[in-house]
Every structure is written in C-alpha cells, then in structure tokens.
Amino acid sequence: MRETERRASERGRKSNEKGRAFHEGQARERGETEAAGWQHEKTTNTSLGGRRHDTVRRDKDGRVRDFTEYKNRHRLESDAFFQLQKDREILERDERARGTWVIRDDARMDERTRTAMERMRRDFPDRFKVERVNREQVRDAVRAGEKIERERGREQLELHDVERLRQADRERKRQRTQERADRVRAQAQARETAERERKEAEQAERTRVLRARTDAIHDREREFRAAMPGAPDDVISTLARSGQLPGDAARASREAAERATRAGRDAERQRERDDRGRGRDR
Numbered sequence: 001m002r003e004t005e006r007r008a009s010e011r012g013r014k015s016n017e018k019g020r021a022f023h024e025g026q027a028r029e030r031g032e033t034e035a036a037g038w039q040h041e042k043t044t045n046t047s048l049g050g051r052r053h054d055t056v057r058r059d060k061d062g063r064v065r066d067f068t069e070y071k072n073r074h075r076l077e078s079d080a081f082f083q084l085q086k087d088r089e090i091l092e093r094d095e096r097a098r099g100t101w102v103i104r105d106d107a108r109m110d111e112r113t114r115t116a117m118e119r120m121r122r123d124f125p126d127r128f129k130v131e132r133v134n135r136e137q138v139r140d141a142v143r144a145g146e147k148i149e150r151e152r153g154r155e156q157l158e159l160h161d162v163e164r165l166r167q168a169d170r171e172r173k174r175q176r177t178q179e180r181a182d183r184v185r186a187q188a189q190a191r192e193t194a195e196r197e198r199k200e201a202e203q204a205e206r207t208r209v210l211r212a213r214t215d216a217i218h219d220r221e222r223e224f225r226a227a228m229p230g231a232p233d234d235v236i237s238t239l240a241r242s243g244q245l246p247g248d249a250a251r252a253s254r255e256a257a258e259r260a261t262r263a264g265r266d267a268e269r270q271r272e273r274d275d276r277g278r279g280r281d282r
Helices: 002-029 078-093 111-123 135-159 162-227 233-242 246-281
Strands: 038-046 049-058 064-071 098-104 128-133
Touching: 002 038, 002 049, 002 064, 002 135, 038 064, 038 078, 038 162, 049 078, 049 162, 064 078, 078 098, 078 111, 078 162, 111 128, 128 135, 162 233
Parallel strands: 064 098, 098 128
Antiparallel strands: 038 049, 049 064
16 A cells, blocks of 8 residues: 555656646747846735646736636646636726646546636637647656756755755745635535525425426316316315316215205105104004
8 A cells, every 4th residue: 555655756847847847848949038027936926825827927016917827637627627717807807817738749638627728718818828739749748857957956065055055945835725715615605505506406405396286276176166166265275286187076076965955855764764653653
C-alpha cells in the first residue's frame, strides 16, 4: 500500500514539474516576462476565493489587465471548471481585463467544463480566448521550461538567499492551502445546490400527483352525477373517493331502493292480515 502511494506521489510530483516547465517555457516564448510587466503565480481575490494565475499583468492600481492559464493536461475537469468561474468574475467586473487559456490540442473536458469554456468564449469574444498547442509545441515548451528552472536553480544557489526561498515556499503553501479551501467550499456549494434541486423536484412531483388525483376525483364526481341524477353532493363526493365504479353505485342504489319498497309492501300486507284476524275474533 505504501509503495503504491509512493508511486502515485512520485507521478503527481513529476506531473506538476512538467506542468510548471510547460508554463515557464510557453510564457517565455510568448513574451510574458517580468521585464514586460508580467508576474508569475500571483493571486487575485474573487467572491469565490483566490484565483492564482500562471501569469498576470496588472495596471498601476493593481487591477488585472491580462492573465494566462497554461494547462499541460490530457483531461480538464472540476478544478478547471472552478477556475473558469473565477475568471468569469474577473472579466465581468472589469471590461478592460483580458484572459487566455493555453491547452493541449488533445485535451478532453467533462461536460460542465466544456460548457463553461464555450460560454466564456461566447460572452467575451474579444477578451477571452483559448489557444491549443500540439504535442511538438508542448515538448519544446517543457524542454525550454526545464532549462529555465535549471538556470533559476543555479542563480538561487549562487545568491544563497535562504530567507527569500523560505518566504516564496511559505507563500506557495499558503496559496495552495487557500485554493484547497476554495475547492472544498465550491464542492459544498455544488452539493447544496444539488440537494435543493432534488427537493424541489420531489415537491414538484408531489404537487403533480396531488393535482392528478384531484382531477381524477372531479372526473369521477361528474360520472357519478351522470349515473345517479339527483343524488346529494356529499354522497357523490364520498362515492368518488371510495374507488367504487359509477355503475356499481347506481345499481346498489337501485337495489337498496327496491329492497326498501319490498319491505314497505310486506309490512303493509302484514298489517292487513293482522286487521283481518282481529275482525274474526270479534
């Protein structure tokens, strides 16, 4: 189990290293350098939590003017979806902001991530774009990025600026912790939304069933009135809810009336016989 976890951790580390190298190499090729006013891996606050872009350029007041997200992944799913939601907010609140996503041309997306990206391109046609790079471009960018990382490593060793490295490491950890917290909050919100929609659907179904039942009772009341003209409303209402068929109820009503009539006749005949018997006794 530990060996499996170690291998998974190693794969994750190598994937992250290649992702950073891709970002570094592509950014250098596109001119997104510190000399041109770009910053790497800086966080912008949104109502959905902090958004750390691979590269970002701000105006003198600190407002985002351009940002770029680099994705050296074969599949884009929930984390990409939540990043797109934050990017949308940045573009919506400042019409001068622009954004670009650079992704592999063979990258696949889940449905909601694809939909979110398509809506971004539709809603901000002049300010949001998606650029795809082929395998050769990815390979070249990773090699260039790895070279940049090596050069940077040598510079850091030469400078011996331990405190600076520690501060940068703490900042990365803080940002990662914040992003994890943002993902947890977003997932909780998604679960709450799903639960609310489920309850609304159940209530709608209950309402539909009740309406159908009420309509059926009204239909049966009309049938009973047609089969039993003159019957009282409370009798009609009771029969409609009893499950009895209109023909059965009408037949039962006639039979009850006939029995009552026969009983009356029998009682009348008995009284007549009794009267004749008393007359003979006198």
